[in-house]
Amino acid sequence: MTSQNSGNRKSRLPEAPATRPAESLKQDILRHVLYSLGRDTERPDRQTVFRALALSLRDRLVEKWIASQRDIYSRSSKRVYYLSLEFLPGPFLRENLIALGLENEAREALTDMGFGLDDVADEEYEPGLGNGGLGRLASCYLDSMATLRLPAYGYGIHYAYGIFYQLIKEGRQVERADNWLRGGTHWEFERSHYVHPVRFYGQVREWVDEQGRLRHSLENATTVMAMACDMFIPGHKNDYVLNMRLWAAKTSREFEFSFFNTGDYIGAVEEKIRDENISMVLYPNDEAPEGKELRLKQQFFLVSATIQDIVRRFRKKGIAWDQLPRKNVIHLNETHPAVAIPELMRILVDEELLTWEEAWYICVRTFAYTNHTVLPEALEVWPEDLFRRLLPRHLQIIHEINRRFLHDVRRQFPNDPNILGRVSLVHEGESRWVRMSHLAIVGSFSVNGVSAHHSEILKESVFHDFYKIFPERFNNKTNGITPRRWLRQCNPTLAWLITEHIGPEWLTDLAQLKKLEPYVNSEGFHRAWMEVRLRNKHKLAEYIRDKNGITVMPESLFDVHVKRFHEYKRQLLNVLHVIALYNRIRSSPGSVTVPRTYIFGGKAAPGYYMAKHIIRLINSVAYTINTDPRVGDLLKVVFLQNYCVTLAERIIPATDLSEQISTAGMEASGTGNMKFALNGAITIGTHDGANIEIMEHVGNENLFLFGLLSHEVNEMRSQGYNPRLFYERDSELREVLDMIAGGFFSPSEPHLFRDVVESLLNHGDRYMVLADFRSYVYRQQDAANAFMDQAAWARMSMLNTSRMGFFSSDRAVDEYAKDIWGVSGV
Numbered sequence: 001m002t003s004q005n006s007g008n009r010k011s012r013l014p015e016a017p018a019t020r021p022a023e024s025l026k027q028d029i030l031r032h033v034l035y036s037l038g039r040d041t042e043r044p045d046r047q048t049v050f051r052a053l054a055l056s057l058r059d060r061l062v063e064k065w066i067a068s069q070r071d072i073y074s075r076s077s078k079r080v081y082y083l084s085l086e087f088l089p090g091p092f093l094r095e096n097l098i099a100l101g102l103e104n105e106a107r108e109a110l111t112d113m114g115f116g117l118d119d120v121a122d123e124e125y126e127p128g129l130g131n132g133g134l135g136r137l138a139s140c141y142l143d144s145m146a147t148l149r150l151p152a153y154g155y156g157i158h159y160a161y162g163i164f165y166q167l168i169k170e171g172r173q174v175e176r177a178d179n180w181l182r183g184g185t186h187w188e189f190e191r192s193h194y195v196h197p198v199r200f201y202g203q204v205r206e207w208v209d210e211q212g213r214l215r216h217s218l219e220n221a222t223t224v225m226a227m228a229c230d231m232f233i234p235g236h237k238n239d240y241v242l243n244m245r246l247w248a249a250k251t252s253r254e255f256e257f258s259f260f261n262t263g264d265y266i267g268a269v270e271e272k273i274r275d276e277n278i279s280m281v282l283y284p285n286d287e288a289p290e291g292k293e294l295r296l297k298q299q300f301f302l303v304s305a306t307i308q309d310i311v312r313r314f315r316k317k318g319i320a321w322d323q324l325p326r327k328n329v330i331h332l333n334e335t336h337p338a339v340a341i342p343e344l345m346r347i348l349v350d351e352e353l354l355t356w357e358e359a360w361y362i363c364v365r366t367f368a369y370t371n372h373t374v375l376p377e378a379l380e381v382w383p384e385d386l387f388r389r390l391l392p393r394h395l396q397i398i399h400e401i402n403r404r405f406l407h408d409v410r411r412q413f414p415n416d417p418n419i420l421g422r423v424s425l426v427h428e429g430e431s432r433w434v435r436m437s438h439l440a441i442v443g444s445f446s447v448n449g450v451s452a453h454h455s456e457i458l459k460e461s462v463f464h465d466f467y468k469i470f471p472e473r474f475n476n477k478t479n480g481i482t483p484r485r486w487l488r489q490c491n492p493t494l495a496w497l498i499t500e501h502i503g504p505e506w507l508t509d510l511a512q513l514k515k516l517e518p519y520v521n522s523e524g525f526h527r528a529w530m531e532v533r534l535r536n537k538h539k540l541a542e543y544i545r546d547k548n549g550i551t552v553m554p555e556s557l558f559d560v561h562v563k564r565f566h567e568y569k570r571q572l573l574n575v576l577h578v579i580a581l582y583n584r585i586r587s588s589p590g591s592v593t594v595p596r597t598y599i600f601g602g603k604a605a606p607g608y609y610m611a612k613h614i615i616r617l618i619n620s621v622a623y624t625i626n627t628d629p630r631v632g633d634l635l636k637v638v639f640l641q642n643y644c645v646t647l648a649e650r651i652i653p654a655t656d657l658s659e660q661i662s663t664a665g666m667e668a669s670g671t672g673n674m675k676f677a678l679n680g681a682i683t684i685g686t687h688d689g690a691n692i693e694i695m696e697h698v699g700n701e702n703l704f705l706f707g708l709l710s711h712e713v714n715e716m717r718s719q720g721y722n723p724r725l726f727y728e729r730d731s732e733l734r735e736v737l738d739m740i741a742g743g744f745f746s747p748s749e750p751h752l753f754r755d756v757v758e759s760l761l762n763h764g765d766r767y768m769v770l771a772d773f774r775s776y777v778y779r780q781q782d783a784a785n786a787f788m789d790q791a792a793w794a795r796m797s798m799l800n801t802s803r804m805g806f807f808s809s810d811r812a813v814d815e816y817a818k819d820i821w822g823v824s825g826v
């Protein structure tokens with residue numbers, strides 16, 4: 001029935017020609033300049049042209065999206081719903097042009113109008129709706145879901161302000177609001193008539209209905225409306241387009257009117273502002289939830305609106321509820337959307353009147369959960385009181401889930417009474433907390449980590465009890481990155497060189513890069529490879545000169561550490577080594593022979609004192625070194641402000657050495673590590689996260705691993721780690737730390753960085769910086785020696801790229817589709 005319907009409807013769609021030549025694209029751009037943007041077509045400015053081009057692409061995307069939706073409907077395919085509080089898509093223009101196969105046409109059309117594609121693309125301001133790896137992973141996965149033609153939907157929040165804009169002022173991080181919407185919303189459709197009510201607060205009323213059933217409903221709730229904003233994610237040249245639906249909060253009409261009716265005009269406006277605050281801003285905390293009420297509201301806001309969407313689509317099918325898991329899977333990206341579990345239970349039990357057992361059977365077959373962190377401070381918990389106030393019915397449901405779960409556990413482990421306290425969904429101590437990861441595990445059929453190493457740690461330590469209870473739920477899905485953005489788009493000349501040699505199939509089958517290996521011994525290929533890399537470095541050097549006023553040598557070793565600032569990522573270890581090199585240059589000129597350019601970038605959470613302080617230390621060290629005439633070109637240190645996807649695209653193709661130096665056992669996976677290696681950078685890294693798998697693929701001889709293994713970290717800690725011993729034994733390290741503590745880099749405030757050194761020497765050095773210092777210095781020396789032999793370096797670089805096929809997000813998403821979701825392409 002559906003297929004016939006869709007067949008009829010299809011004929012009413014305006015026919016889109018298979019390919020639109022440059023001329024028709026140009027006409028569309030001009031039409032949008034005039035009719036959508038209201039500007040004179042004679043002399044539009046660059047921003048106007050960018051927006052008109054975006055709108056012209058949106059036209060093409062929406063046609064393909066509608067066709068793709070019809071395919072999904074007509075096949076009645078099982079759907080994947082990917083719920084994430086964060087998406088970090090980066091700029092869309094180039095990605096969409098590449099996916100639609102319109103890059104050359106756009107270039108031609110723009111040239112005709114007197115513009116360059118690169119300049120026009122630079123007009124785009126990216127939506128920073130994520131903090132870092134987790135949000136960017138979600139966007140890579142949507143790209144792959146579209147390329148694999150999966151019946152999938154991304155769901156998130158349309159924050160009015162994304163991650164803050166970072167300025168560096170006098171060496172310090174300063175945060176500015178990120179008004180990404182100021183240029184308009186040329187990529188999305190705002191569905192102002194498509195809204196769902198979301199209800200918070202209030203009281204639970206219990207009553208008995210005519211059939212004698214105990215019923216629950218929420219009284220005196222506050223209602224906020226969720227409005228859908230849709231953005232389109234095209235697959236690579238496959239005419240398939242997915243939807244990323246982001247919810248924006250809107251006030252509910254009734255509320256406004258009730259205020260207006262009592263004559264309280266300002267009150268009405270204040271209510272409106274309060275309601276719409278829900279989607280106002282992304283919380284800028286990476287791996288350490290802030291625990292604010294507004295954040296829990298955001299989580300429920302996303303969940304409630306999304307589940308209503310899912311249920312609405314399911315109801316249209318007119319099939320029984322027990323078929324829900326056969327037709328849908330809901331994927332929880334971290335625990336942030338885990339309140340979806342009690343929300344689905346509430347709908348099934350309170351509204352659809354299923355029994356608890358029936359509803360639970362459905363829930364546990366519908367949800368799947370990915371864990372992205374083992375840092376104890378990042379495991380999400382909520383005060384029970386807050387939960388009760390904001391989501392009273394959900395808390396009751398969580399208690400009931402817990403009661404039944406603990407009952408089963410007691411039966412399974414009669415001799416281990418302590419296990420109950422350890423696995424309970426509610427932590428009971430002086431204060432009571434809801435543990436979101438426990439809720440997510442108990443309510444899902446699949447729990448996965450994001451690298452082989454991380455997934456083992458989940459089973460062996462963090463969630464060991466749960467692994468004993470539900471061994472079949474635990475699995476690994478090593479992260480991946482999309483080669484479309486992270487090679488083809490960000491490094492077009494290298495991509496072109498590759499395609500010239502092995503054809504374009506690698507774009508959708510990254511394992512094809514293996515075919516480059518025979519060229520590794522060809523001199524011509526070597527030369528071309530290194531020329532491309534050098535050209536990329538020249539471009540970055542120009543950018544650094546423009547932005548920071550620092551001249552760096554493109555021929556120097558570009559040693560890059562870009563990612564969020566967090567103590568476990570150990571930017572501090574890196575800067576200690578920079579200072580050690582500086583000292584060597586000062587004390588014995590000639591001992592350092594390989595000139596280096598250190599490039600740092602990354603944001604610190606605004607309330608994370610030590611991370612911000614380390615940014616300041618790096619900038620102070622940079623200033624001292626860059627202005628010391630004894631150093632000359634041997635060493636330069638650059639901090640590039642406002643690290644984001646756009647900036648990553650500039651930096652990664654120009655990197656020689658990629659710093660992935662987290663304390664072993666702390667980085668769940670990393671995805672930056674993959675982007676660098678794919679572009680031919682060599683990794684210096686610890687035995688952590690996906691570094692280990694990168695090593696297995698590219699070969700131990702093609703990267704520089706160092707430092708303690710995670711079990712050694714644990715052993716050292718349990719035996720009583722004494723960082724002072726390392727300080728006392730290692731004179732080079734001692735000199736570095738004494739300089740920092742003594743104000744060498746902060747002469748006007750000599751005590752400024754003393755606390756950094758204190759955290760290492762007197763407060764336990766939680767991240768084992770001193771324990772790993774010496775092996776890091778040795779490996780850095782190996783890297784410098786290797787760089788001196790440019791031919792050998794080129795070989796390593798090519799082998800890195802050619803062996804990175806496994807780390808495609810297409811591979812990762814395909815594994816999710818087969819092993820967890822049970823879906824295939826339409």
Ligand code: NBG
Nearest residue numbers: 133134372373450668669670671
């Ligand atoms: C991050 C991890 C990274 C990992 C990304 C994506 C969180 C909570 N976790 O190691 O720290 O690569 O998730 O999986 O942001």
